[in-house]
Amino acid sequence: MVEAIYGCKWSLTVYQLLASGIKRPGEMVRHVEGLSTKVLNSCLRKNIEFGILERIAYPEIPPRVEYVVTPFGKKFIRIMDQLEKLQEEIETAT
Numbered sequence: 497m498v499e500a501i502y503g504c505k506w507s508l509t510v511y512q513l514l515a516s517g518i519k520r521p522g523e524m525v526r527h528v529e530g531l532s533t534k535v536l537n538s539c540l541r542k543n544i545e546f547g548i549l550e551r552i553a554y555p556e557i558p559p560r561v562e563y564v565v566t567p568f569g570k571k572f573i574r575i576m577d578q579l580e581k582l583q584e585e586i587e588t589a590t
Contacts, residue, residue: 497546500542500546501542501543501546501548501572501576504538504539504542506528506531506535506536506539507539507542507543508576508580509528509531510524510536510539510540510543510549510563511565511573511576513527513528514549514563514564514565519562519563519564520560520561520562520563521533521536521537521540521561521563524536540563543569546572547566547568547569548565548566548568548569548572548573549563549564549565549566549569550563550564550565550566550569551563552564
């Protein structure tokens with residue numbers, strides 16, 4: 497699971513966007529240069545499958561979809577943050 501999520505270079509970016517309050521896919525694509533809708537949707541699907549994110553669809557016209565971090569996702573993201581800090585420490589030590 498960690499390899500699949502960490503292997504997607506956009507997962508960490510998506511987590512940062514969600515933490516900053518950006519929850520809608522269209523907003524995510526507009527805020528990140530180089531991120532396509534197709535790649536974002538694939539990344540979001542993977543995160544939903546692993547239980548890290550939850551998709552909320554509102555019964556409105558036009559349809560509105562938002563993504564939120566699940567309780568498990570919050571724990572997972574904390575671990576990923578720690579791994580990232582450890583990687584930075586390793587890189588600065590060499």
